[in-house]
Amino acid sequence: MSVLPGSPAIEPPTGQVDELVADPEDIDKMIQDDKHTGVRQRLWGFQARLDPSVTLEEYMHWADVEREMEEEEFRHYKGIDTVGGGLVASLKNFFGRERSNDTQTIYGNAPTVPHSEKRLPLEKDTNSSDIESPVRPAAPSASHEFDAEWRTAVRALRTASWGGVFYLITTDILGWSQTPYVLANTGYGLGVGMFVLMGLAAAASGWMIWKTFLALDSSRFPVLSFGDPFFRLFGPRARHAINFAQGLQMFLSVCVLQLGQTNVVAQLGESANLCFIVCGIIALVVGMASGYLRSLKHLSWLSNAAVWLNVATFIIVCVAAAKYGPDPVPQVNGGILPKSWAKNPAPVKTFIGVPPARYQPTDTDLFAAEFNGINSIVYAYSGAVLFIAFMAEMRHPMDFWKAVFCAQFFICVVYSFFGAFAYTYYGQYSYSLVNQVVQPLGLQIAGNVLTLITGWLAIFLYFNVGLKMVYLEIGQELLHLPPITTTKGKYIWWIIGPIYWILAFVVAMSVPQFNAFTNFVGGLFSLNFTYSFAGMMFTALKVQQYGKLPGEGFDPATGVTTRHDGGPKRWMRGFMKGWKFTVPALIYTCAGLAASGMGTWAAILALQAAFGPGGSVVTSWTCTNPFYTG
Known part of the structure; x- marks a missing residue:
């Protein structure tokens, strides 16, 4: 049976419609006659994501409705958009749509329908098999005209195409530039092998996140952040933990990018021996200026441009590497190679196995070194933390798999080739930001300028999404701040933005080693968000789906969710019945957690070496420019 609007499955009964417009005297009479169903106007939109009276079955029911409606709309859209004009016109229309779909504000507030917070009296008795809820929901009207108006307003915020999302996923300042450094830690064999393996795993993560999103998201109850699926599958505590971890990861990612940009500025000011703290302030001011932009609108075409800027940088690095070899200073001063190699560099050496x-x-x-390299690989695939935010912006999220698989294939092939090529000529001098070891100076400056541009775009993306999460999940939810879209919200955003940036600057300048810092963030956060958490949510979804018994589910006509049992018995039944999905997903999750633990341990050892007694790495709170050799 179709679940599209208009079918009997979601038409509310006359009694409930009458009750919605009844006055208090009529409600009292219904209670006396045992005709009162205990309904209230359901809250929809942004706030409905956190409504404790909504059951998982209700989320999944409206998600099914949403997917079928999207499919019908998309077929209609394609039919109108490509009719006539032959093949050339069809291709022109197709690519024109891809370019015209701008990514709107992530986490923007969806419109909310008028509603009453007055809760009506409950029924005296409820069926023991029903899920306990303070009230029973009902559809907002007898017709779907109200639904259509609501959904039109919500869908107006979803305009991104899968092509635009592809560019967003592949826009990563840290991923491509670290690939030669990965091989400097692991050698050719392990490095390339792990890059391919983790690329396949990242594609699997994207698929699991995509399937979970499709099963839970709807216009009524949108999924907007990584914490939303955990709220619906595990409860509010899990959501708070995920939101805290994601907010901290976003903040530390801004710190990593801030430190990377500071290093680039310092190298550009090498000839003038520009003070390193001044370099950090320059990077801070430019980044802080972007904080005044609250919207990610038009970010799709900016990300498109960033991809091509990265391609230009690839070419510069490859040509310079093959013809001129490395500048050893950045890696020697930023790592643990013998300091004498800065002025009298040892010959470049490469290794098939793990370097000595x-x-x-x-x-x-060497064991820790291998995991430092693996932590760096994660950065190339760490876009999974934003996948849900991207899907929440898509007009047709069922196309998201195209963006994921194309992006991961692109990253795996291009990055692996680039890493192996650059490592061949740079060897042990391969730095985290590889363009910083480029020679001669002219090509190094060109590469650094391009890196600054793409780096600030990445900073803007992480800052914007990270601060919006803090604002919405803490500011609006706990502190009751006004929405970002209001005038007061705009002023508050402008106030807390600089504070966020200054804190990021302080943390970034307090870390003595860029390589170890990036590896720590990758091991503790990126690994889990890319692999472990994706497996967790997918396992929980399949357990819930396969744990369903005959006669259970959500009834949209009455607003009642029926379950015949719950707890460990239900979980075990769902796990065993869906073993083809749950067992691999659980193994996948455990492998991700183990890799995260070992990777974080390796990064902490590297940080200890940098901070510890006798460490010769130049700290960031200094005026000494680490690239100055005069």
Whole structure:
């Protein structure tokens, strides 16, 4: 049976419609006659994401409705948009749509329908098999005209195409530039092998996140952040934990990018021996200026431009590497290679297996060095933390799989080739930001300028999404601040934005080693958001789906969710019945957690070496420019 609006499955009964417009005297009479169903106007939109009276079955029911409606709309859209004009016109229309779909404000507030917070009296008795709820929901009207108006307003915020999302996923300042550094830690064999393996795993994560989103998201109850699926599958505590972790990851990612931009500015000011703290302030001011933009509108075409800027940088690095070799100063001063190699560099050496301790850039413990390299690989695939935010902006989220698989294939092939090529000529001098070891100076400056541009775009993306999460999940939800879209919200955003940036600047300048810092963030956060958490949510979804018994589910006519049991018995039944999905997903989750633990341990060892007694790495709170050799 179709679940599209208009079918009997979602038409509210006359009694409930009468009750919605009844006055208090009529309600009292219904109670006396045992005709009162205990309904209230359901809250929709942004606030409905956190409504504790909504059951998982209700979320999934309206998600099914949403997917079928989207499919019908998309077929209609394509039919109108490509009719006539032959093949050339069809292709022109197709690519024109891809370019015209701008990504709107992530986490923007969806419109909310008028509603009453007055809760009506409950029924005296409820069926013991029903899920306990303070009230029973009902559809807002007898017709779907109200639904259509609501959904039109909500869908107006969803305009991104899968092509635009592809560019967003592949826009990553840290991913491509670290690939030669990965091989400097691991050698050709392990490095390229792990890059391919983790690329396949990242594609699997994207698929699991995509399937979970499709099963839970609707215009009535939108999924907007990584914490929303955990709220619906595990409860509010899980959501708070995920939101805290994601907010902290976004903040530390801004710190990593801030430190990287500071290093680039410092190298550009090398000839003038520009003070390193001044370089950090320059990077801070430019980044802070972007904080006054609250919207990600038009970010799709900016990300498109960033991809091509990255391609230009690829070419510069490859040509310079093959013809001129490395500048050893950045890696020597930023790692643990012998300091004498800055002025009298040892010959470049490459290794098929793991390089020996003398040629390791970050840690002499070879096991830890391998995981430092793996942590860096994660950065190339770390866009999963934003996947839900991207899907929440898509006109047709069922196309998201195209963006994920195209992006991961692009990253895996291009990055692996680039990493192996650059490592061949740079060897142990391969730095985290590889364009900083480029020679001669002219090509190095060109690469650094392009890196600054794409780096600030990445900073804007992480800052914007990260601060919006803090504002919405803490500011609006807990502190009751006004929405960002209001005038008061805009002023508050402008006040807390600089505070956020200054804190990021302080943290970034307090870290003595860029390589170890990026590896720590990758191991503790990126690994889990890319792999472990995706497996968790997918496992929980399948357990819930396969744990369903005959006669259970959500009835849109009455607003009642029926379950015949719950707890461990239900979870075990769902896990065993869906073993083809749940067992691989659970193994996948455990593998991600194990990799995160070992990767974080390796990064902490590297940080200890940098901070510890006798450490020769130049700290960031200094005026000494680490690139100055005069």
